[in-house]
Amino acid sequence: MQIDLIFKIAAIGILLAVINQVLTKADKSEIATLVTLSGVVIVLLMVVDLISQLFSTVKALFGL
Amino acid sequence: MSKYPLGIGTVAALAIVACIVILLLKEAKPELAPMVSVAFGVAVLLWLVTPIKDVITTLISIANKTGISNELIDPMLKVAGIALVAEFAASVCNDCGQGSLASRVETAGKVVILSISIPIIMGLLDTVLSVVP
Structure with missing residues (x-):
């Protein structure tokens, strides 16, 4: 079921926020930026996978 | 209703859940909030594939029974798909x-x-012009 992805994204977001706060408190804000970037890329990869699945389904369905 | 994966009640409830998740993420990580809405939109559209397939099969069988050619039905389906993706x-x-x-x-x-x-428009024009002397 694709609804798992929503909770996965939420979990990644909360985890990223916590890591970000810890790293910022430890004066490692440049690493915090990298962590945020990698988290966004991971989520983007999951969402793009789902979008490509949708587009191939729509292509097959409507004969585009 | 039961032969489809999800009813409207489930979709509505999951939409409310997604809304709350988005609210949560907007505070923690604002850049991930649109991802949740995209994921939910794609998920809903993927659940709708089975009903859409049924409707298309019915439309094609109606067209076959009434003798409407595939050249008219195919563009119509394509327009529906393009409208869905673009929207x-x-x-x-x-x-x-x-x-x-x-x-x-x-x-x-x-x-x-x-x-x-x-x-299709040109075909209609040709038909009208052949009727009008």
Whole structure:
């Protein structure tokens, strides 16, 4: 079921926020930026996978 | 209703859950909030595939029974698919706060739909011109 992805994204977001706060408190804000970037890329990869699945389904369905 | 994966009640409840998740993420990580809405939109559209397939099969069988040619049904289905994809992309752009991108996508969708429906319009014109002396 694709609804798992929503909770996965939420979990990644909360985890990223916590890591970000810890790293910022430890004066490692440049690493915090990298962590945020990698988290966004991971989520983007999951969402793009789902979008490509949708587009191939729509292509097959409507004969585009 | 039961032969489809999800009813309207489930979709509505999951939409409310997604809304709350988005609210939560907007505070923690604002850049991930549009991702949740995109994921939910794609998930809903993927659940709708089975009903859409049923409707299309019915439409094609009606067309076959009434003798409407496939050259008229195929463009219609294509227009429906393009409208679905373009509307989805435009609403995602709107969610990300890019209204101008959304309207560009809508314009592109309209132009593609127009170019697909030109043969039908020309066919109608030919029919009208052959009736009118």
